[in-house]
Amino acid sequence: MRDFSFFINLVKDNVDEITIFVVETILGDFWYYFVLMEGPIMKLSVKQAAVVGTAAVALVGTGWINQMHRVSADTAQTNQITVTQAQLEQAQANVNSATAAVTQAQVALQQAQAKVSSLTTQLADQQAEVAKLKATQDDQPAALEAAQAQLAQTQGALAAAKQTLTAAQNNQTSKQNTLAQAQTLLSQDQSAVAAAQKEVNNRQTALAADEKAQTNTTPVNATTLANAKQKLRQTQQQANQADQTAANKATIKKLADQSVASAQQEDVAAKAKLSKDQANLDAAQAKLNQVDQKIADANTTVSTAEKTLAAEEQKAEAQSSANVIVLPAGVDRTLFNRGLTNDQIEAILAPGFDLNAEFHHNEADEKVTTNLDSPEIERELSIFAASLLNPLCKQLNFNQWQVTDLSVKVAQDMADQYDQDKFDMGATGDHDLPAFAKVESENNILGISESGLPYSNIGGEPFTSLDAEKESLYYSLLSCIFNDEASQFGHTHNVLNWNTLLDGPSDQVTMYEGISHDHVGETSLHFVNFGLTNNDSRITASYPIPTVDTGLAEQITSQRQVVAQAKQAQIDASNARSTALAAQADASFAVQQDNVAVAKADSSLQQFVQMQTAAAEDLASAQKQQAAAQAAMQQAQTALDQLQAPAATDQSAVTQAQAALQTATAALATAKAKLSADQAAVDAAQRATDQAQTAVAAAIKVVQVATAAQSAAQQALVDVDNVGEALPDAEAKQTALANSLEDAKIALASTTVEAQAAQNKLDQAQTRLALMRVVDTTAQKVSPLVVKPGKSKQAPASNEQVQGNATTGANATATEREVHVTQVQHVGSAGVPIRTINKAGTIPVGSTKTIAKSTTVTHHQQQFPQTGDTASATLAMVGLALMSLLGIGMTKRRRV
Secondary structure (H helix, E strand, C coil), rough: CCCCCHHHHHHHHCCHHHHHHHHHEEEEEHHHHHHHHCCCHHHHHHHHHHHHHHHHHHHHCCCCCCCCEEEECCCCCCCCCCHHHHHHHHHHHHHHHHHHEEEEEHHHHHHHHHHHHHHHHHHHHHHHHHHHHHHHHHHHHHHHHHHHHHHHHHHHHHHHHHHHHHHHHHHHHHHHHHHHHHHHHHHHHHHHHHHHHHHHHHHHHHHHHHHHHHHHHCCHHHHHHHHHHHHHHHHHHHHHHHHHHHHHHHHHHHHHHHHHHHHHHHHHHHHHHHCCCCHHHHHHHHHHHHHHHHHHHHHHHHHHHHHHHHHHHHHHHHHHCCCCCCCCCCCCCCHHHHCCCEEEHHHHHHHHHHCCCCCCCCHHHHCCCCCCCHHHHHHHHHHHHHHHHHHHHHHHCCCCECCHHHHHHHHHHHHHHHHHCCCCCHHCCCCHHHHHHHHHHHHCCCCCCEEECCCCHHHHHHCCCEEEEEEEHHHHHHHHHHHCCCHCCCHHHHHHCCECCCCCCHHEEEEEEEEEEECCCCEEEEEEEEECCCCCCCCCCCCCCCCCCHHHHHHHHHHHHHHHHHHHHHHHHHHHHHHHHHHHHHHHHHHHHHHHHHHHHHHHHHHHHHHHHHHHHHHHHHHHHHHHHHHHHHHHHHHHHCCCCCHHHHHHHHHHHHHHHHHHHHHHHHHHHHHHHHHHHHHHHHHHHHHHHHHHHHHHHHHHHHHHHHHHHHHHHHHHHHHHHHHHHHHHHHHHHHHHHHHHHHHHHHHHHHHHHHHHHHHHHHHHHHHHHHHHHHHCCCCCCCCCCCCCCCCCCCCEECCCCCCCCHHCCCCCCCCCCCCEEECCCCEEECCCCCCCCCCCCCCCCCCCCCCCCEEECCCCCCCCCCHHHHHHHHHHHHHHHHHHHHHHHCCC
């Protein structure tokens, strides 16, 4: 709804001023302020503008207004309200242009709404896709595992199917080759039969001709001759049958020979494989024997090396209390300067614990069981520690330890201070630092160091012998040297004098150490050490430190490495034996399988040989019968020849023809027999080929099914793997769609604003056009108000006077935003300025109306026909117009 609340407030508080303003506006400058300058009335709708215009015309036409402006111009110019046709056409053009803009804005608005709707749908679909991918990704591990398992299964099935297909195809090829050979033989047999049949036909024709010639000779006894001929025919038939039987038996014999040959090839192949696998077995056995020999050699080497090591250690034991510590390979004075990690350093040092794992007990020390924490015992322990450490210090080129009464005293002072402070080093895992300061102060020594020795007597019980204390000290030093990664190798540096190189400034310092006991908690040993400069007056000679010959220590170290290498060779040989034994077992199994195959091949060969023998015997029998039949036929032929002796010439021809016919007949029978046998072979080969083709087709289907399954499994695996790649793309697409939707919504809002602006502009254009039409119609009905030159006069003091400050358009000012009717100042009877009305509804004091021309504006009174009190009637008509305007404005809905 349009807001006209300020009119209500103005009507309540400024009735006189509003009345003058409305009347002046309507009658004085109506066209200028409300049409040309697009004044407040341009903000009204078409209906509201029509009402205001109608109210204005009614006020003028009815004569209720008894005050109006008379404008007296210096130039005596007459002003009147007019609307030209060009202005109306321009206003109509503005309306048409605004209508087109609204139509275009509505199209753009529909397109923006369609884009928002489309992007909303796409975003929903993409969100569903992302949710689906996320769900798939959540199930990805299980799906991946299932896909991999399915792929492995299908790969195995495909491999098996391909093997089956290869075997079937090989079998098919073999059968097809056999079929082709058989068909070739059959074709040759058919040609041979045809040729033989043609020869028989020719011979029969020749025989018939010869017999006919013979009948023309002197006949013999007809019955005898007929019987002889009948006999000959019978024997010929029997001979033919015998020939056929012999031919069949020969075919069977040939097939048996082929079977034997094939079985012999299989037998030879099986025996060749057996021979090869037997050679592999022999090689595996030889390898195993070599490995066994290596094991024996390694055992001998280990035994010899251990004996040598035992002899060297026995020699060392005789030299130095039977105990010595040796360094493992890779340990030298540069160990901590190679840039190695702690784990790498520990890996180099750790083997030293095993190299020195055995402590050699001393019977004499075992008998010392009293006063085990006396100064004498502590001095003995200090000397024992120096005897173990000094060879290592010498090997690493570090300062060696000295043991004096002062070093033993300092160590005992440290242990006594632990007892006094009741500081349990074993329980706290730390050192009594105040004790250091006190002992240093009391003995005037700076830089005392201490290593708590971890192998104390378990359970807190006192040591039982000097030997037990030395054993604890021995293993404690091993732990300090070879197992100190947890302490950053601080104990290693301390007990080996690591930072006191002989060729550095430290060679001006003598290093001392001492061993002492504390009695807090478990009985603990302390390795206390310090250094004195060589000009210190307290330096005294060290107690003698037993040492092991350096060369012997190096020999022991080298020999221990030899023992370790020999034992490693034992392990390697044992592992090699396991490998060789497995290879021998595999070769033995292959030989066993080959023996089974050879036995099977031998059995098959024997069976085929038996069949071959039987076929040979049958063939021999058939050939005997064939020979007998031939002999009988020959006898019949001889008898017939004798009967036909009178016609020797003709008979000879007949006989020759008969012999030729017989030969041709036998050849025909042989060819038919061979044809029959080869036809059987072709039929069998064809059946085998058909079966092989069926097997190949079935195998191909299996391979196709397995290939499809593998492809599906691979694709499933790819789909599962691609989820991790597709999800970021889908999320990126979702984000892009969301951004696009947000942009589209912003564009829609902007388009909506533009459409509203276009609609407002159309409303304004329509309102202006309507006002022009109303004014134009009114101007045609109402006479223009004219001020004649020189007729103006000053109004009485009680009347209102409107004064205008003459300014130019360039200097015109306004105190409010979009003030179209800039300002009108009213002066009361007392000359006091009255409040001014502007568009925003405020009433600033002291404002003036800016007029484009320099004019003088004066109020005059003109009497119109009266029907009542002038002031009240005017106010009533103004109120009626305003109420009509407000009524319309409050019911008008805002156009969207």
